[in-house]
Amino acid sequence: MAEQSKLSLGGKDYDYPIIKGSVGPDVIDIRKLYGQTGAFTFDPGFTSTAACESALTYIDGDEGVLLHRGYPIGQLAEQSSFMEVSYLLLNGELPSGRELEEFSRTISRHTMLHEQLMSFYSGFRRDAHPMAIMCGVVGALSAFYHDSTDIADPKHRKISSHRLIAKMPTIAAAAYKYSVGQPFMYPDNRLSYTGNFLRMTFGVPAEDYEVIPEIERAMDRIFILHADHEQNASTSTVRLAGSSGANPFACIAAGIACLWGPAHGGANEAALNMLREIGTPDRIPHYIERAKDKNDPFRLMGFGHRVYKNYDPRATVMQKTVREVFDAMKVSDPVFETALRLEEIALHDPYFVEKKLFPNVDFYSGIILSAIGFPTTMFTVLFALARTVGWVAQWNEMISDPNQKIGRPRQLYTGPTERDYVPIGKR
Numbered sequence: 306m307a308e309q310s311k312l313s314l315g316g317k318d319y320d321y322p323i324i325k326g327s328v329g330p331d332v333i334d335i336r337k338l339y340g341q342t343g344a345f346t347f348d349p350g351f352t353s354t355a356a357c358e359s360a361l362t363y364i365d366g367d368e369g370v371l372l373h374r375g376y377p378i379g380q381l382a383e384q385s386s387f388m389e390v391s392y393l394l395l396n397g398e399l400p401s402g403r404e405l406e407e408f409s410r411t412i413s414r415h416t417m418l419h420e421q422l423m424s425f426y427s428g429f430r431r432d433a434h435p436m437a438i439m440c441g442v443v444g445a446l447s448a449f450y451h452d453s454t455d456i457a458d459p460k461h462r463k464i465s466s467h468r469l470i471a472k473m474p475t476i477a478a479a480a481y482k483y484s485v486g487q488p489f490m491y492p493d494n495r496l497s498y499t500g501n502f503l504r505m506t507f508g509v510p511a512e513d514y515e516v517i518p519e520i521e522r523a524m525d526r527i528f529i530l531h532a533d534h535e536q537n538a539s540t541s542t543v544r545l546a547g548s549s550g551a552n553p554f555a556c557i558a559a560g561i562a563c564l565w566g567p568a569h570g571g572a573n574e575a576a577l578n579m580l581r582e583i584g585t586p587d588r589i590p591h592y593i594e595r596a597k598d599k600n601d602p603f604r605l606m607g608f609g610h611r612v613y614k615n616y617d618p619r620a621t622v623m624q625k626t627v628r629e630v631f632d633a634m635k636v637s638d639p640v641f642e643t644a645l646r647l648e649e650i651a652l653h654d655p656y657f658v659e660k661k662l663f664p665n666v667d668f669y670s671g672i673i674l675s676a677i678g679f680p681t682t683m684f685t686v687l688f689a690l691a692r693t694v695g696w697v698a699q700w701n702e703m704i705s706d707p708n709q710k711i712g713r714p715r716q717l718y719t720g721p722t723e724r725d726y727v728p729i730g731k732r
């Protein structure tokens with residue numbers, strides 16, 4: 306019999322089984338709690354609640370560990386490719402050479418968009434935020450690919466997953482092209498997933514585009530670092546949307562909307578804007594004081610994390626990648642020196658030490674993306690592009706789970722109790 310935990314409520318004792326994962330904290334199975342006691346649990350930010358079972362990604366926030374299907378993120382970022390990590394997340398195991406080739410070929414066959422979909426872009430203002438365009442265009446995919454929206458059919462699920470991963474770079478690059486008034490670039494499937502994206506973003510039809518291998522590698526690594534991150538806000542949004550049986554294109558659009566927020570995917574944009582605002586290292590102490598002031602809403606963007614109470618392992622790889630990109634592009638950016646100094650000062654400041662606030666993945670990513678040539682408004686779009694594989698893998702895992710139910714949280718009601726309606730003339 307499973308180990309039990311005891312709860313005393315209203316003078317009665319109840320037993321709830323403890324379930325063990327392969328690694329990480331145990332969970333107390335409270336599914337029968339309400340039926341047996343009439344009480345709910347209260348955990349608004351899900352700080353102590355496991356909302357599902359998952360075999361995809363494991364994070365130990367205290368130790369700064371991130372594993373995908375058991376493989377450490379550092380090893381994947383150094384030795385693997387985004388296509389391989391995508392295969393791993395979707396299928397559970399690393400592919401053989403032949404499997405990877407076949408998977409990459411399948412993805413590249415789906416890179417084009419329905420031509421009619423391209424006319425959506427001209428409906429947006431030129432100065433629209435590209436994340437607004439992403440929400441709209443990705444949501445619209447379900448109006449174009451009816452032949453892969455039957456979520457009960459595993460073949461449909463597979464095709465829609467491949468379509469989402471394959472089309473996201475084309476959609477993202479077109480959002481950028483629209484904002485700068487350049488013609489859309491069609492995909493060139495002779496290139497890698499990431500090379501193709503760089504060409505669609507920075508190439509123009511009038512000239513040949515040469516992919517710089519070091520930049521392609523850095524971009525691919527950034528995609529790996531963002532591929533999945535367990536049950537974060539946008540992934541939970543995708544799962545919740547999917548739990549009602551909504552089609553995958555609609556679910557991923559919901560995930561994109563959630564990711565846009567500055568506390569989540571929008572933080573990379575906010576982090577670079579903050580570093581540019583700070584400008585020079587001598588101004589850092591002023592901003593550190595502001596971050597610590599409870600009466601000032603300012604926070605150090607790119608610092609702190611709900612799960613990591615240690616250095617985010619993705620930030621380590623990111624910091625290293627900054628130097629590689631600068632070397633490849635023969636550029637530098639004084640903002641990097643400001644970032645390094647800010648990190649050093651914060652990591653020695655009792656406020657940040659006590660609250661265990663460390664740089665997260667977003668702290669350095671903006672510096673790299675800016676050096677590659679992306680405007681800040683595209684940063685969260687790149688995050689969405691990469692995270693699509695995690696969302697899709699998590700969505701597939703949820704749909705295949707026999708215990709899957711519609712997500713329906715309860716609440717602690719604090720509003721008025723029942724009262725009679727008063728006609729408007731008598732109020």
Ligand code: ACO
Pocket residue numbers: 567568569570572596597603604605606607608609610611612660662665666667
């Ligand atoms: N700067 C200053 N103080 C901070 C910061 C920060 N970046 N982050 C947290 N704190 C403080 C809070 O004021 C709070 O202090 P208190 O206990 O005295 O009230 C304490 O640390 C805990 O913070 P919470 O907001 O309660 O922690 P939570 O886990 O809810 O928030 C979050 C995590 C949202 C990431 C937060 O650290 C933050 O806002 N960081 C800046 C935004 C950011 O970088 N987001 C990217 C996250 S990574 C990602 O999405 C890919």
